Amino acid sequence: MILTEFEWQTLLLSLKIAGAAIIFSLPLGILTAWILARCQFIGKSLFDSIVHLPLVLPPVVLGYLLLLTMGRHGIIGEWLNNYFHLSFSFNWQGAALASAVVAFPLMVRSIRLAIESIDSRLEKVARTLGAKPFRVFMTITLPLAFPGILMGTVLGFARCLGEFGATITFVSNIQGETRTIPLAMYTLLQIPDGESGALRLCIVSILLSLIALFLSEMLNRWHKKKLTG
Amino acid sequence: MLNINVSKKLASFVFQFKHEIPCHGVTAILGVSGSGKSTLINLINGLIKPDIGCIKLNQTTLVDTEKGIFTTPEKRQIGTVFQDALLFPHYKVIKNLTYGAKSLNTERFDEIVSVLNIGSLLNRYPAMLSGGEKQRIAIGRALLAEPKLLLMDEPLSALDMPRKKELLSYIDKLVNDLNIPIVYVTHNINEVKRIAQHVAVLEQGKLQIYGDTEQILQSDYLKEWL
Numbered sequence: 186m187i188l189t190e191f192e193w194q195t196l197l198l199s200l201k202i203a204g205a206a207i208i209f210s211l212p213l214g215i216l217t218a219w220i221l222a223r224c225q226f227i228g229k230s231l232f233d234s235i236v237h238l239p240l241v242l243p244p245v246v247l248g249y250l251l252l253l254t255m256g257r258h259g260i261i262g263e264w265l266n267n268y269f270h271l272s273f274s275f276n277w278q279g280a281a282l283a284s285a286v287v288a289f290p291l292m293v294r295s296i297r298l299a300i301e302s303i304d305s306r307l308e309k310v311a312r313t314l315g316a317k318p319f320r321v322f323m324t325i326t327l328p329l330a331f332p333g334i335l336m337g338t339v340l341g342f343a344r345c346l347g348e349f350g351a352t353i354t355f356v357s358n359i360q361g362e363t364r365t366i367p368l369a370m371y372t373l374l375q376i377p378d379g380e381s382g383a384l385r386l387c388i389v390s391i392l393l394s395l396i397a398l399f400l401s402e403m404l405n406r407w408h409k410k411k412l413t414g
Numbered sequence: 415m416l417n418i419n420v421s422k423k424l425a426s427f428v429f430q431f432k433h434e435i436p437c438h439g440v441t442a443i444l445g446v447s448g449s450g451k452s453t454l455i456n457l458i459n460g461l462i463k464p465d466i467g468c469i470k471l472n473q474t475t476l477v478d479t480e481k482g483i484f485t486t487p488e489k490r491q492i493g494t495v496f497q498d499a500l501l502f503p504h505y506k507v508i509k510n511l512t513y514g515a516k517s518l519n520t521e522r523f524d525e526i527v528s529v530l531n532i533g534s535l536l537n538r539y540p541a542m543l544s545g546g547e548k549q550r551i552a553i554g555r556a557l558l559a560e561p562k563l564l565l566m567d568e569p570l571s572a573l574d575m576p577r578k579k580e581l582l583s584y585i586d587k588l589v590n591d592l593n594i595p596i597v598y599v600t601h602n603i604n605e606v607k608r609i610a611q612h613v614a615v616l617e618q619g620k621l622q623i624y625g626d627t628e629q630i631l632q633s634d635y636l637k638e639w640l
Contacts, residue, residue, distance in 0.1 A: 304500070306496065306498075306500050307500055307502060309461050309487070310494070310496065310500045310502075311502075311513070312460075312461070312486070312487040312488050313459050313460075313461070313487050313488070313490075313492065313493065313494045313514075313556075313559075314488075314493070314513055314514030314555065314556070314559045315488045315489075315491070315514045315516065315559050316488055316513070316514070317488050324502075324513075325502060328504045329503070329504060411504065411539070412503050412504055412539070412541060
């Protein structure tokens with residue numbers, strides 16, 4: 186299947202947006218997962234609920250909230266624009282932000298489960314061997330949580346590729362800027378004879394998800410093999 | 415000297431321990447399951463904090479609740495070998511051994527590898543080792559971090575009898591060749607007879623009796639153990 190220029194552009198834009206969303210949200214996702222898995226503090230349940238809120242809120246609501254907070258005249262958006270000339274309005278960075286917000290809880294959930302499944306005594310042993318908490322995290326927790334981090338990344342990436350509601354509400358549907366595969370499919374389905382184009386993008390979308398899952402499975406097997414000798 | 419005077423409220427009793435443990439030879443902490451042996455180990459290595467009290471190792475204050483002093487585990491230079499070896503599964507044996515070593519002293523490394531007879535295991539992952547081998551690596555790992563004191567929390571209890579005998583002979587060698595003070599927690603009196611010079615008996619979180627091994631083994635208190 187040879188892709189047209191429009192399809193290539195849409196595919197590359199989707200990869201760019203999903204990739205940026207994951208790269209920038211992954212460190213925060215790992216930190217949040219670690220806090221939820223290992224720390225006890227007052228208000229933890231509330232924090233947990235806020236982190237998981239995007240999972241249950243309608244994506245359009247999230248998009249609207251992003252518009253209110255991160256839009257050019259939003260509470261944070263205006264400040265970012267004035268002081269750092271950073272704008273999330275109607276551009277691919279905004280689409281990446283919307284995708285990241287929607288995918289965040291999925292990513293955190295997977296990583297958190299992985300961290301919780303690590304025997305915390307291993308971390309304690311490392312402390313008795315002279316390792317400070319940051320070294321313990323980098324050398325014990327992070328490598329052992331690798332399969333969960335990988336799964337969280339893949340799930341988040343797939344969710345970003347499929348993101349529609351928050352993106353269209355927050356940054357609209359602009360060709361070459363915010364029109365990712367789902368938005369392009371939606372656009373094609375609105376015009377006469379656009380169905381075949383939508384089907385081609387549908388196949389691209391399925392192939393992309395399968396490749397991501399395959400690569401994650403391969404990496405996971407390699408890691409498992411390493412641990413079990 | 416390891417000077418301990420601590421109190422900590424546990425689920426079923428208040429753990430209270432006040433005594434000096436010599437920093438030479440092997441001191442066994444003997445007690446039935448749930449008597450507070452592991453609590454004592456974790457108070458010494460800093461994995462748990464006492465409610466009140468202080469712990470000093472060779473005049474260095476590790477904990478003093480009155481003065482608000484609490485030295486974190488990584489700064490205490492106290493090695494711990496747990497019941498399960500708890501090797502890092504993603505590292506090969508050699509990386510496990512050197513994890514806590516600040517700078518690799520090749521001579522010391524070779525000496526410990528030789529005493530524990532683990533030279534042939536260095537390039538294996540923990541999943542490829544037997545229980546006894548894992549425990550020997552755990553001991554080597556703790557020793558290479560150059561601790562001032564080594565705590566052993568029932569290191570043999572997860573092993574079968576032949577492995578227990580094998581590991582006990584390595585612990586013997588450790589005491590004789592490396593001259594490191596050991597606090598050895600167990601509920602097995604035969605292990606105490608074999609390796610310990612001093613014995614402290616714990617019951618319900620309280621020290622019941624302390625003294626030289628010979629003296630304690632002949633005491634009335636331990637009659638039911640023998």
